[in-house]
Amino acid sequence: MEEIDIGIVLLQLFVLFLLAKVAGLLCERVGISSVIGEIFAGIIVGNTILFQWLSLDLDISLFEILSELGVIFLLFAVGLETPFSELRKVGKTATTVAILGVVVPLISGFALIMALGHTQTEALFIAAAMVATSVGITARVIKDMNLTQTIESRVIIGAAVIDDVLGMIVLAIVVGVASGSGTGILDIALVASEGILFVLMVIFIGSFLLPKARKKIEARRESNGTCVKKEKKGISPLPLAIVVCLGLSVVADYVGLAAIIGAFLAGMAFAEFKDKWPCEEDFHPINAFLVPFFFLYVGLSVDVASFGDVLVLAILVTVLAVATKYIGCGLGARKLGGKSATIIGVGMVPRGEVGIIVASIGLSMAVISDSMFSVVVFMSMATTIIAPFLLTWAFKRKLGDGPCDGERTD
Amino acid sequence: MEEIDIGIVLLQLFVLFLLAKVAGLLCERVGISSVIGEIFAGIIVGNTILFQWLSLDLDISLFEILSELGVIFLLFAVGLETPFSELRKVGKTATTVAILGVVVPLISGFALIMALGHTQTEALFIAAAMVATSVGITARVIKDMNLTQTIESRVIIGAAVIDDVLGMIVLAIVVGVASGSGTGILDIALVASEGILFVLMVIFIGSFLLPKARKKIEARRESNGTCVKKEKKGISPLPLAIVVCLGLSVVADYVGLAAIIGAFLAGMAFAEFKDKWPCEEDFHPINAFLVPFFFLYVGLSVDVASFGDVLVLAILVTVLAVATKYIGCGLGARKLGGKSATIIGVGMVPRGEVGIIVASIGLSMAVISDSMFSVVVFMSMATTIIAPFLLTWAFKRKLGDGPCDGERTD
Numbered sequence: 001m002e003e004i005d006i007g008i009v010l011l012q013l014f015v016l017f018l019l020a021k022v023a024g025l026l027c028e029r030v031g032i033s034s035v036i037g038e039i040f041a042g043i044i045v046g047n048t049i050l051f052q053w054l055s056l057d058l059d060i061s062l063f064e065i066l067s068e069l070g071v072i073f074l075l076f077a078v079g080l081e082t083p084f085s086e087l088r089k090v091g092k093t094a095t096t097v098a099i100l101g102v103v104v105p106l107i108s109g110f111a112l113i114m115a116l117g118h119t120q121t122e123a124l125f126i127a128a129a130m131v132a133t134s135v136g137i138t139a140r141v142i143k144d145m146n147l148t149q150t151i152e153s154r155v156i157i158g159a160a161v162i163d164d165v166l167g168m169i170v171l172a173i174v175v176g177v178a179s180g181s182g183t184g185i186l187d188i189a190l191v192a193s194e195g196i197l198f199v200l201m202v203i204f205i206g207s208f209l210l211p212k213a214r215k216k217i218e219a220r221r222e223s224n225g226t227c228v229k230k231e232k233k234g235i236s237p238l239p240l241a242i243v244v245c246l247g248l249s250v251v252a253d254y255v256g257l258a259a260i261i262g263a264f265l266a267g268m269a270f271a272e273f274k275d276k277w278p279c280e281e282d283f284h285p286i287n288a289f290l291v292p293f294f295f296l297y298v299g300l301s302v303d304v305a306s307f308g309d310v311l312v313l314a315i316l317v318t319v320l321a322v323a324t325k326y327i328g329c330g331l332g333a334r335k336l337g338g339k340s341a342t343i344i345g346v347g348m349v350p351r352g353e354v355g356i357i358v359a360s361i362g363l364s365m366a367v368i369s370d371s372m373f374s375v376v377v378f379m380s381m382a383t384t385i386i387a388p389f390l391l392t393w394a395f396k397r398k399l400g401d402g403p404c405d406g407e408r409t410d
Numbered sequence: 411m412e413e414i415d416i417g418i419v420l421l422q423l424f425v426l427f428l429l430a431k432v433a434g435l436l437c438e439r440v441g442i443s444s445v446i447g448e449i450f451a452g453i454i455v456g457n458t459i460l461f462q463w464l465s466l467d468l469d470i471s472l473f474e475i476l477s478e479l480g481v482i483f484l485l486f487a488v489g490l491e492t493p494f495s496e497l498r499k500v501g502k503t504a505t506t507v508a509i510l511g512v513v514v515p516l517i518s519g520f521a522l523i524m525a526l527g528h529t530q531t532e533a534l535f536i537a538a539a540m541v542a543t544s545v546g547i548t549a550r551v552i553k554d555m556n557l558t559q560t561i562e563s564r565v566i567i568g569a570a571v572i573d574d575v576l577g578m579i580v581l582a583i584v585v586g587v588a589s590g591s592g593t594g595i596l597d598i599a600l601v602a603s604e605g606i607l608f609v610l611m612v613i614f615i616g617s618f619l620l621p622k623a624r625k626k627i628e629a630r631r632e633s634n635g636t637c638v639k640k641e642k643k644g645i646s647p648l649p650l651a652i653v654v655c656l657g658l659s660v661v662a663d664y665v666g667l668a669a670i671i672g673a674f675l676a677g678m679a680f681a682e683f684k685d686k687w688p689c690e691e692d693f694h695p696i697n698a699f700l701v702p703f704f705f706l707y708v709g710l711s712v713d714v715a716s717f718g719d720v721l722v723l724a725i726l727v728t729v730l731a732v733a734t735k736y737i738g739c740g741l742g743a744r745k746l747g748g749k750s751a752t753i754i755g756v757g758m759v760p761r762g763e764v765g766i767i768v769a770s771i772g773l774s775m776a777v778i779s780d781s782m783f784s785v786v787v788f789m790s791m792a793t794t795i796i797a798p799f800l801l802t803w804a805f806k807r808k809l810g811d812g813p814c815d816g817e818r819t820d
Contacts, residue, residue: 006478006774007663013479014656021649062475068416069423238698239431246424253417282695288648289696364416 009062012054016063019045020292031388033137035353036381038292042299056300067297068259070290071357075260076245077283079267082161083274084207094158097332101159101348102166104328105130108320116313121178122372125362128174129376130321132167134352134384135160141388142347145395152340152395155333156347163348168264169199171358172257178367179256191256198255199265202248206269214273237277241270258361298356301363302374310371314378321379322386325349339398346394350387355380419472422464426473429455430702441798443547445763446791448702452709466710477707480700481767482673486655487693489677492571493684494617504568507742511569511758512576514738515540518730526723531588532782535772538584539786540731542577544762544794545570551798552757555805562750562805565743566757573758578674579609581768582667588777589666601666608665609675612658616679624683647687651680668771708766711773712784720781724788731789732796735759749808756804760797765790 023041024034045051056063109127114120135156142153172195177188245266252262270279307314330345359376362368368376433451434444455461466473500508519537524530545566552563582605587598655676662672680689717724740755769786772778778786 006474006669007660009475010478010482010656010663010669011660014653014660017649017656018653021653062472064416065419065472065475068420072420236698238695239427242699243424243428243431246420246427250417250421250424253420259416259420282698285648285692285695286699288692289652 008055012056012063015050015054016041016045016296017289017292020296024292033352033384035295036384038295039299039302039356039377039381042296043302043304044299045296046300046302047304051300060300063293063297063300066290066293068294070287070292070294071260071360072245072249072263073283073287074291074294074353075263075357076241076267076270077280077287078164079264079269080271080274080280080283082164082264082268083271084203084268085211085272086161087165090158090162091155093333093335094155095162097155097159097329097344097348098162098166100332101133101163101325101329102131102170104331105321105324106170108324109317112317112320118372119367121367122362122369124174124177125359125368126317126372126376128167128170129355129358129362130317130324130351130379131163131170132351132354132358133160133163133325133348134350134354134380135163135348137350137352137384137387138347138391141391145392147395151336152343152347152398155336155344159329159332159344159348164264165199165203165268167354167358168261169196171361172196172199172261174358175258175261175361175365176256178362178365194255195257198252198257199261202262202265203268206265207272210269211272214276237279238282240277241266241279241282244270260357260361295353295356298360298377301360301370302377303370306371307374307378310375314375317375318379318382321351321383322349339394343391343394343398346387346390349390350384351380352384353380355383418465422466422473425460425464426451426455426706427699427702430706434702443762443794445705446794448705449709449712449766449787449791452706453712453714454709455706456710456712457714461710470710473703473707473710476700476703478669478704480697480702480704481670481763481770482655482659483693483697484701484704484763485670485673485767486651486677486680487690487697488574489674489679490681490684490690490693492574492674492678493681494613494678495621495682496571497575500568500572501565503743503745504565505572507565507569507739507754507758508572508576510742511543511573511735511739512541512580514741515731515734516580518734519727522727522730528782529777531777532772532779534584534587535769535778536727536782536786538577538580539765539768539772540727540734540761540789541573541580542761542764542768543570543573543735543758544760544764544790545573545758547760547762547794547797548757548801551801555802557805561746562753562757562808565746565754569739569742569754569758574674575609575613575678577764577768578671579606581771582606582609582671584768585668585671585771585775586666588772588775604665605667608662608667609671612672612675613678616658616675617682620679621682624686647689648692650687651676651689651692654680670767670771705763705766708770708787711770711780712787713780716781717784717788720785724785727785728789728792731761731793732759749804753801753804753808756797756800759800760794761790762794763790765793 019041020038023037023044025037027037027040028034045054045056106127109130110123113123113126118126138156138160142148142150142156147153173192176191176195179191245263248262248266249259250262252265253259270277274280325348326342326345328345329348330341333341333344336344356377359368359373359380363370363373429451430448433447433454435447437447437450438444455464455466516537519540520533523533523536528536548566548570552558552560552566557563583602586601586605589601655673658672658676659669660672662675663669680687684690735758736752736755738755739758740751743751743754746754766787769778769783769790773780773783
């Protein structure tokens with residue numbers, strides 16, 4: 001039982017939270033995602049005298065917990081926006097866009113890092129970090145331009161849903177392979193299929209079987225004439241959501257996967273019960289408090305001094321990340337015509353938080369180096385900053401042809 | 411930089427949160443405050459093999475942070491319900507009830523513990539823990555009985571507002587005296603007045619000067635015809651509230667007071683800006699997640715084995731806590747007639763979380779012993795459980811006379 005000085009910890013929390021929010025606000029004012037600002041605040045604290053002044057080296061493990069809780073609740077919230085029932089509604093084009101948008105960056109990224117002489121595990125993690133699209137930034141740009149009803153917008157959002165699930169499966173495979181002791185092809189195939197199996201099983205039970213069972217029970221109750229109002233004083237949604245979220249995170253960690261995979265799947269399952277247990281609104285304030293600590297922690301983990309050595313690699317990875325996502329997704333959407341395919345390819349470019357989360361798991365498992373972590377953070381931040389400009393340009397190029405095209409529906 | 415196993419911490423968080431919520435739910439079902447259930451869950455974990463099984467002795471400092479954040483945000487929320495402008499509206503009767511309800515338990519409690527041969531600091535802390543009323547339980551009983559419009563109800567709520575502020579001043583004095591090195595009367599008077607000065611100064615600036623300045627600025631703006639809508643995209647309230655809350659907590663801790671005093675005062679100040687920066691709703695989900703960890707932590711700190719030795723003392727303190735609050739508040743309300751005075755006296759009895767918070771500060775300062783901490787927890791839990799029964803009885807006794815009496819207003 002270690003003694004801690006609560007006063008110092010409170011001071012640290014205060015200064016870090018304040019810096020993160022101020023930096024986030026400044027970024028928002030100039031039209032950049034506040035996440036970028038929060039990471040920058042962490043980089044500044046981690047690479048200046050502030051770090052010693054705040055005596056952060058003493059209690060950094062406390063921030064690890066806050067940051068871990070932040071990222072778990074963040075992924076739960078992402079899962080809440082990815083209900084299984086939506087998954088089936090997504091069209092063929094969006095599915096093709098998502099699959100090609102995952103496969104092309106994954107293979108290219110893996111090939112590049114292996115070619116540069118890194119370990120197979122490291123290459124897998126970097127490749128996995130290049131996979132997951134963070135579509136929040138794109139969604140905001142589309143909303144700001146009043147283009148949510150266009151076909152491009154709907155394909156992007158649909159593809160993002162599939163992309164999230166595929167990203168979790170890729171992460172499950174990569175974490176499984178990294179923690180598995182085997183090196184033979186058969187061993188890798190085994191742990192990889194374990195990861196896939198876990199994800200699919202939880203989706204099957206939580207997002208398919210349980211909602212179905214619930215509908216059956218409710219139908220029976222109604223036909224029996226049982227008063228539904230009896231349930232009114234039921235369990236309140238938020239504690240239940242937290243219990244399920246933490247519970248599945250623990251299970252995911254226990255079976256050798258990342259805790260956030262469990263949190264994401266828990267959110268997906270909960271999305272099917274939104275009408276009965278609404279809890280989306282409740283997670284906003286919790287995440288407003290906890291999530292900045294994750295991005296601060298990411299920034300703290302970036303070593304600017306060692307970054308000079310990997311700057312070229314970072315730029316290379318960023319270019320590859322942009323190009324492969326653009327090519328993969330564009331290919332998937334080629335049927336919609338060149339200009340629409342460009343919009344969709346560009347819209348899927350931002351990696352944002354998800355790429356960073358994947359890399360941070362690799363860092364905590366000590367299978368990727370500090371400098372490779374910095375590379376991924378650079379790539380994620382760069383793609384997030386570039387994407388809105390590219391997207392605005394691509395939309396304007398298309399709408400220039402004839403404004404009615406933008407209103408076309410599937 | 412200590413290494414922690416996130417997987418184990420998540421498991422601990424999951425089990426503790428689940429137990430706390432289940433126990434809280436069970437208590438609510440039988441009509442007892444869920445806080446009691448959460449403390450019980452902590453007592454069970456802390457005094458059984460579960461403690462070793464969860465390896466809590468390894469990482470308990472992590473829960474200290476969550477519990478400290480929980481209690482800070484809890485007191486901020488209490489402060490939010492105590493706007494300074496309300497304070498001035500409270501009538502003479504309520505003010506007398508509050509003052510006598512603080513003075514009588516404080517003096518009697520101090521005298522009892524000193525008479526039993528404990529140190530002066532310990533006696534001060536126990537007495538301070540006997541002061542603060544936790545009126546939430548009373549408010550719920552009154553609401554359930556549909557009696558919120560009665561004069562007794564309004565005096566109780568009004569007195570509770572004053573009681574909160576007086577409780578913070580008493581706590582400021584006690585913490586000041588306990589951390590001050592001096593033992594002479596002059597030294598004690600000095601640190602005590604420092605505490606009072608801090609509380610009054612923050613109330614003056616945060617809850618009086620700032621709201622006044624704001625009104626002036628707004629009035630000037632309106633007369634200048636400046637568009638008020640310009641402000642629309644201002645700062646969002648929750649991050650600002652968290653920054654102010656943490657900031658004042660740090661300041662309170664820095665000047666040698668308890669962090670929660672700062673949090674409470676921050677909440678009070680924010681209450682004046684509710685129309686501009688509403689954040690009450692946002693603190694509900696944050697507190698639903700964090701506050702159980704405080705009560706769990708309280709339960710974990712209760713040593714059942716050593717409790718046998720102090721059981722008699724615990725009962726004695728509980729009886730004194732009930733009697734002195736009843737006598738003090740009843741005296742303050744004697745003008746309203748015997749039966750109304752009984753209702754008010756009984757309604758102010760529950761100590762709930764605030765008594766426990768005071769004692770936990772004493773425990774963390776190592777000025778009260780583990781067994782005295784258990785005594786306070788027992789007293790707080792017992793008064794909270796007893797109060798609803800006494801209150802229902804007192805109201806029924808009065809309403810039996812003539813139901814119209816209950817509707818009388820000041």
